[in-house]
Amino acid sequence: MLTGRRSAGRLLGRWHGVSTVVALLGCRPSHAVRTNPTAQATSARACPASLLPLAPPGAARWLWVRPRALFDDPQAGPLLAGLLRDTGERALLDDTERNGVDLRTVERALFVDPGDGALLLAAGAFDAQRIIGLQWDRMLPPRRRSDAGHGAWRIEGMLGGRRVSVAADGACGLYARAEGNTRAADRVLADGRTRPRGDDPMEPLRWHVNGAPASVTDADGAAITASLRWFELRATPTPEGLRTDVVLDGPLPADTPARVARFLETVVASPLGASVGADEWLAPGSVTWERRDGQWWGRATLPWRGLRALADLGRGRIDVRDRPSF
Numbered sequence: 001m002l003t004g005r006r007s008a009g010r011l012l013g014r015w016h017g018v019s020t021v022v023a024l025l026g027c028r029p030s031h032a033v034r035t036n037p038t039a040q041a042t043s044a045r046a047c048p049a050s051l052l053p054l055a056p057p058g059a060a061r062w063l064w065v066r067p068r069a070l071f072d073d074p075q076a077g078p079l080l081a082g083l084l085r086d087t088g089e090r091a092l093l094d095d096t097e098r099n100g101v102d103l104r105t106v107e108r109a110l111f112v113d114p115g116d117g118a119l120l121l122a123a124g125a126f127d128a129q130r131i132i133g134l135q136w137d138r139m140l141p142p143r144r145r146s147d148a149g150h151g152a153w154r155i156e157g158m159l160g161g162r163r164v165s166v167a168a169d170g171a172c173g174l175y176a177r178a179e180g181n182t183r184a185a186d187r188v189l190a191d192g193r194t195r196p197r198g199d200d201p202m203e204p205l206r207w208h209v210n211g212a213p214a215s216v217t218d219a220d221g222a223a224i225t226a227s228l229r230w231f232e233l234r235a236t237p238t239p240e241g242l243r244t245d246v247v248l249d250g251p252l253p254a255d256t257p258a259r260v261a262r263f264l265e266t267v268v269a270s271p272l273g274a275s276v277g278a279d280e281w282l283a284p285g286s287v288t289w290e291r292r293d294g295q296w297w298g299r300a301t302l303p304w305r306g307l308r309a310l311a312d313l314g315r316g317r318i319d320v321r322d323r324p325s326f
Helices: 008-013 018-026 037-046 067-072 076-084 087-099 128-138 182-188 219-225 256-269 271-275 304-314
Strands: 061-065 106-113 117-124 140-147 152-159 162-169 174-180 205-210 230-237 241-249 288-292 295-303
Touching (some): 067 076, 087 128, 117 182, 128 140, 128 162, 152 182, 162 182, 174 182, 219 256, 256 271, 256 288, 256 295, 271 304, 295 304
Antiparallel strands (some): 061 106, 061 205, 117 174, 140 152, 152 162, 205 230, 230 241, 288 295
16 A cells, blocks of 8 residues: 555665664674773763764655664564574675674664665664774775774775765764765764754664655555655564554544555455465454544554564465465
């Protein structure tokens, strides 16, 4: 119903590190990363408390992730580890060796589509000098390098046929990589970055899109997206399953919940829905709706058994003609 010409996967696929941010979820670090206490003390007063405010204002699309929180969850961690076994771990190690970013240490990550390129912001225990050294050696001219002081650097050059900038602040544990508008990476080093402009989301995962998808597949979807200002998908692991909240903002029709329910009925009746037993966890009434400050909020909990079935399907372990027994 809410599909567009560019799926979230295609959008994020252009950004460096997306596959490895996901891959880290299946790999536990063998030991804690030690940082330099002196360097931390030097710039502690200048370190921002939140990552999201560093994103360019008005970004149309962004994806927020707390990788370590997802991995440490007793249900989500093993599920993601199973998805990424072997090839995912290898990709993570290769990327770490090439770029110096050990994504197993990432506490928070933000992927942004600012409209004029792509931007990755991350917070964690980073070795800024190693990051800059490895990526500087791989960059082709014309390239530039600058020392921002207090254990922070910025470089810019050609990588993979694209103009790229990288900024790393080891004392504050910040990393940024920008394509297109290369100045966007400077936001982790710029003066005034500690000004309070909001907090980071509490959820381990939040996907935000301004406006509506470019195309829809049915009349119910058209009625909703025609007046949609923005929507968000928020996910939090619970013992019962993945609690998922959908927030729809705009002058939406009064029968929005009914229209969404009709769409979910088509999902349940599809071969994909049947293969993962969706009729058990997307039955009528499984999604609750309420109005909050002019927005529609929908909530559903996707049980872990259904998500494991989806994961098995993605790895080719389920024939979509057969329904798994839970």
